[in-house]
Amino acid sequence: MNVPLLDLKAQYAPLREEIRTAIDEVCDAQYFILGPKVVAFEAETAAYCGTKAAIGVSSGSDALIISLMALDIGPGDAVITSPYTFFATVGAIDRVGATPVFVDIDPVTFNCDPAAIENLLANWPDRFAGLTPRVIMPVHLYGQCADMDPIMALAQKHDLAVVEDGAQAIGAEYPAASGTHRAGSMGTTGCFSFFPSKNLGGFGDGGLVTTQDEALAEKLQQLRNHGMNPRYYHKMVGGNFRLDAIQAAVLSVKLRHLDEWHAGRRKNAAYYSSAFEGSAVQTPAMVYAHSDVQQPHIFNQFIIRVPNRDAVKAHLTEQAIGNDIYYPLCLHMQECFAGLGYAEGDFPQAEAATKDVLALPVYPELTEEMQDFVVKSVLEAV
Numbered sequence: 001m002n003v004p005l006l007d008l009k010a011q012y013a014p015l016r017e018e019i020r021t022a023i024d025e026v027c028d029a030q031y032f033i034l035g036p037k038v039v040a041f042e043a044e045t046a047a048y049c050g051t052k053a054a055i056g057v058s059s060g061s062d063a064l065i066i067s068l069m070a071l072d073i074g075p076g077d078a079v080i081t082s083p084y085t086f087f088a089t090v091g092a093i094d095r096v097g098a099t100p101v102f103v104d105i106d107p108v109t110f111n112c113d114p115a116a117i118e119n120l121l122a123n124w125p126d127r128f129a130g131l132t133p134r135v136i137m138p139v140h141l142y143g144q145c146a147d148m149d150p151i152m153a154l155a156q157k158h159d160l161a162v163v164e165d166g167a168q169a170i171g172a173e174y175p176a177a178s179g180t181h182r183a184g185s186m187g188t189t190g191c192f193s194f195f196p197s198k199n200l201g202g203f204g205d206g207g208l209v210t211t212q213d214e215a216l217a218e219k220l221q222q223l224r225n226h227g228m229n230p231r232y233y234h235k236m237v238g239g240n241f242r243l244d245a246i247q248a249a250v251l252s253v254k255l256r257h258l259d260e261w262h263a264g265r266r267k268n269a270a271y272y273s274s275a276f277e278g279s280a281v282q283t284p285a286m287v288y289a290h291s292d293v294q295q296p297h298i299f300n301q302f303i304i305r306v307p308n309r310d311a312v313k314a315h316l317t318e319q320a321i322g323n324d325i326y327y328p329l330c331l332h333m334q335e336c337f338a339g340l341g342y343a344e345g346d347f348p349q350a351e352a353a354t355k356d357v358l359a360l361p362v363y364p365e366l367t368e369e370m371q372d373f374v375v376k377s378v379l380e381a382v
């Protein structure tokens with residue numbers, strides 16, 4: 001049985017007419033960049049995330065870059081983040097000329113450990129003495145929020161901005177002391193990606209920045225269009241970070257189904273978790289599964305930890321079961337960041353994760369029969 005890691009054709013089939021109608025409207029209007037479809041989508045996503053504003057941009061990577069630009073982050077500034085994330089998180093920091101400073105992850109959630117951030121700020125390394133810490137950039141990895149209350153408290157104490165990388169976690173909820181909040185609504189900005197493999201995926205690249213700060217929202221809107229305001233007058237240099245109307249049209253249709261897809265993924269995750277109980281397979285912990293949290297995890301990825309990961313991976317691949325390693329090499333160990341002066345052993349939890357994590361198919365259209373085959377195949381190999 002062939003079980004892909006993700007099957008977007010299965011998602012598209014029941015939405016085909018609805019999506020093609022939405023695309024047709026854009027074709028008929030011939031209004032392709034920004035415009036009414038983007039404005040409507042921004043209002044819908046702001047409401048969905050629980051933020052005052054949402055700004056459609058060209059990708060998740062650009063959402064991160066434009067957030068840092070809007071906060072005037074650049075050379076001499078340090079951005080505290082995770083060494084265990086997709087490259088774009090850290091790439092964005094480097095792209096604006098700032099320096100990433102890493103903290104280890106919590107081994108249960110794979111997210112930045114707030115105690116490590118506190119320790120870093122209290123014992124700022126000598127080799128970063130020339131840098132000013134300006135931003136904490138937590139990543140809500142795999143679809144579960146980082147522990148935001150202590151992160152926001154540290155940011156407040158040290159006067160830092162918080163840029164949430166929510167690329168994998170749109171709709172994920174966090175039980176803050178002040179109430180339940182969605183990813184992207186707690187920090188200074190929230191950044192999302194509509195890369196096709198995310199839970200809310202477009203028909204191409206796309207992204208979003210959310211914020212509760214209306215002045216910042218206006219600045220972000222200008223920056224995504226070359227800092228232009230009014231037309232052909234530029235007080236600042238931005239870029240072309242615009243979202244196009246076809247993406248917004250498709251995403252608006254898909255957004256209406258998003259919570260039901262999240263629920264399907266959670267159901268599949270629960271099925272795996274009970275099937276692997278008592279085995280050597282470590283399944284993900286849903287740490288915010290409290291009664292008032294509807295979406296404690298959106299399972300963009302379902303990640304198991306197994307001691308003989310490479311053998312399990314080879315066996316699944318042989319059985320035509322989609323699987324992948326997110327991520328095989330920490331960011332502090334990447335060749336392009338060698339200049340930062342990190343070494344193997346600096347972040348033991350993140351490094352350990354690279355050696356034993358494996359993503360299994362968890363998309364909502366997966367059948368029980370397919371899941372049983374995945375479970376059987378994993379158990380054969382562990």
Ligand SMILES: *Cc1c(COP(=O)(O)O)cnc(C)c1O
Nearest residue numbers: 059060061086088167193194195
């Ligand atoms: C996907 C992703 C991004 C980048 O999004 P793109 O739309 O592909 O540019 C950034 N951060 C994380 C954690 C991601 O998973």
